[in-house]
Amino acid sequence: MRLISTKSLKPGMVIGRTIWNGAGRPLLQDGVEISDIIINRLIKLHILYVYIDDQISQGIEVIETVPEKVRHQAIQEIENSFKELKKQTGKDITHCLDMKSKQFVSIIDDLMTYIFESKEIVTVLSDAFIYDEYIYQHSLQVTIYSISIARELGYNAEEIRQIGIGAMLHDVGKMLIPSDILNKPGRLTNEEFDTMKLHAKYGFDLLRNLHTISLLSAHCAFQHHERLDGSGYPRGLVDFEIHPYAKIIAVADVFDAVTSNRVYRSKMLPSEGMGIILEGSGTLYDERVVMAFSKTIAVYPNGSVLLLSDGRRGIVCKQNVEKPDKPWLRIFEENNIIMKATYEMDCNVTNISIEKVELDYVMSE
Structure with a gap:
């Protein structure tokens, strides 16, 4: 799945991760095809980013350190x-x-x-729940x-x-x-x-x-x-x-x-x-x-599109526990051309730097 800004959503895209309301009920279920009505609703709710499923991000998983159910129950307890x-x-x-x-x-x-049991660095998705x-x-x-x-x-x-x-x-x-x-x-x-x-x-x-x-x-x-x-x-x-x-x-x-x-x-x-x-x-x-x-926080969460200093683009596919600011990328674009076959790159073993996060990235037709 891939993280994308709501303003860049297009009808026909598919929601990759469920968004929950404050009562713990699905506000928008994963697998739902996005329409103009859904896009307007998300913007009205001030949801800046959502996860979508698409071809270039297939198989990329996003797992929060604290499971959704546990997190929701904890917030409810704090609120009450x-x-x-x-x-x-x-x-x-x-x-x-x-x-x-x-x-x-x-x-x-x-x-x-x-x-303590998590082997990954901390990932918290604040848009997963709408309070x-x-x-x-x-x-x-x-x-x-x-x-x-x-x-x-x-x-x-x-x-x-x-x-x-x-x-x-x-x-x-x-x-x-x-x-x-x-x-x-x-x-x-x-x-x-x-x-x-x-x-x-x-x-x-x-x-x-x-x-x-x-x-x-x-x-x-x-x-x-x-x-x-x-x-x-x-x-x-x-x-x-x-x-x-x-x-x-x-x-x-x-x-x-x-x-x-x-x-x-x-x-x-x-x-x-x-x-x-x-x-x-x-x-x-x-x-x-x-x-x-x-050393503990996912600076670039899985699914984020990053632009590299050499012009390549990739999606964060997994975290680097030793260097959270240098994740693994799935490279899918070179010289503004979508590649027929992607490959993985460890940002920690290259001199190429991360230029910026591009959550408004939309694949060219």
Whole structure:
């Protein structure tokens, strides 16, 4: 299957991967032939990319690190818990969090099992599920990234569990932010942004007195917007003042934020998101964390069409575990001519570089 932008879809193309709605029901089933009505519907839903099945991508598989069913159940659990928290006040919120903590730990343990057992680098497809509210899917994806980084850094299982809990609840303070600010479709005013920034302290205050959650996990909520150079919030901490767990979640949080659709902007490709993280390495984000993250994430997901520096085009057919930014390609075009027979190339053993991702590529007639 091949990844393609919705604006480049043509009637007659065939959906290669099912898209699910927030209720866990198929929104668009794989195998369905695309029509103008479907294309318009996808665009209206702000779905930027879909997978299609076509001749040049035949046999290329896309497997998420966490299975769709497990991922959906986890997001539903996070959503139900957060919505229940939002109804509570005062000490009732703390009690509710304590009661929910076992469910959160159970989710973390399931995620750890899948991530630890996976022999592939992490692939998360944010367009596979369509949710009305960003925060629930974001919480899960940040958790998946954070666990993967922590494993790469060599943390033990209990430490990774604490990091996972901190990641899953890093935005829990947003439940105390007014909905009109939290879900505003445009840019926040300075005053509104000051209110939004309070979610870090609110989250810490909610979590630090819990008997069932480590204080270190609470600090993840408090410090995930701090930056090495002191430019972050809420306290403007610098490098040595920021807990190592929070440094992990900071990277995972930013990457997922820029590679996910928001009401006020379209998402970046994973390679573009990684570029943002690499640009801030050593100044905003911890270099060790950035390096670990770069080794765990699929920068070019399977099915992506890439243009090479020598003019050839290929589809990512499998990942290179040692060098995630140098995947294996199925070369299908040379000198703008579709080849009669494709061949595979390991980008890690050639001096030819990747020029750009071309998800708007359409085969010439």
